[in-house]
Amino acid sequence: MSSTTTIQPATVEDIDSLLPMVEQYWKFENIEGFDPARMRALLTRVLEDASLGRIWISRVYGEPAGYLLAVYVFSLEHQGITAEIDEFFLVPQHRGLGIGASMLAAAEAQFRIEECTNVSLQLGRSNEAARRFYRENGFEGRDGFELVSKML
Secondary structure (H helix, E strand, O other), X not given: OOOOEEEEEOOHHHXXXXXXXXXXXXXXXXXXXXXXXXXXHHHHHHHHXXXXXXXXXXXEOOEEEEEEXXXXXEEOOOOEEEEEEEEEEEOHHHOOOOHHHHHHHHHHHHHHHOOOOEEEEOXXXXXXXXXXXXXXXXXXXXXXXXXXXOOO
């Protein structure tokens, strides 16, 4: 990562920079239903209530380059607060430069400060580049488990 790159906790003032990247991420992951007004409200909510989670933003030469959004969950199984990386996106031209690993390290440092017991994330089955990145950064699959979900 170069000296022209910054990684910092996001604030409400960063929402206008975050929204276009969230939209790009949703398109990349084929997530339907992106609504800028709804996303603005949700980003504001998490940025104003640290008990819900954290967001980090990366900039290169002052321009938004990526974001990492983690949410917090209480878990008996993991014996405390766990962090789940809900969204992690780097603008394509900034990938492979070490920014992602630096963002992940910044997030993990905060998780340790907040005494999170573990960090987890969901990963698209066909996203081999992401799978390789996470393995290189110490993440492992959980054999015998499958994620299931239901919209309410």
